[in-house]
Amino acid sequence: MNPEIVERPAFTVLGYRYQGKNEHQEISAMWEQFLPRMGEIRTTNPLESFGVCRMAPGLPPGEFEYIAGMEVEADHPVPEGMVKVTLPAARYxxxxxxxxxxxxxxxxxxxxxxxxxxxxxxRVTPEVDIEVYDDRVFRGFSPESILYIYVAVR
Structure with missing residues (x-):
């Protein structure tokens, strides 16, 4: 395991939110609901989608927040049923x-x-991990598929 260390400016993600423990594959089901709605989003990068996993304050022990989404400009309107979050600049x-x-x-x-x-x-607290699904290398979790995991660190 030899990660690349990168600095990423603040960015905004728009998509679906899940909060819980993912005990019954709720996140996979959420992605399946989100995929048909991606066309409603004016993304800044159509080749990438994001899974943002955060230990959000106020959640019960063992639960986390996960947002399946795409990067957008900060002023992008929020379609019904979606949320928009801005992640601060960080080192990953x-x-x-x-x-x-x-x-x-x-x-x-x-x-x-x-x-x-x-x-x-x-890790930066509260913890933030970002899954980056790059259409150029992500193949739906097939054996040759690549997914990038960004871990906010200091």
Whole structure:
């Protein structure tokens, strides 16, 4: 695991929000609902979509917030049933996840348990992880698919 460290300016994501523990694959179901509505969004980058995972204040223990969306200008109107969030400028460690959805949690585990404790980096609090689905390399979690995981660090 050898991530690239990048600085990313503040950006805004528009899409669907889920809050919970994802015990019944609610996030996958949410993406399936969101995909047909992507055409309603004037994105700044049509090749990328985002899964923003945040430990939002006020949520019960073990729960998190996940936003499936696309990057937009800050003044983009919010279609019914969607939300818009602006993420602050941050420094990110960028990791590649190759392969299927069934091994995605393994990649997150390796980042948290193996890489970060030995890297000299710490997560920004509250924690923010961003999944970047780049149409040029993401193939729907097939074995050759690549997904980028951005972990906000300092």
């Amino acid at each position: 460690a960028v990791f590649e996840h190759r392969g299927g959805l069934e091994t995605l949690q393994d990649t997150f585990h390796k980042i948290a348990v193996e890489y970060l404790p030995n890297s000299g980096l710490t």
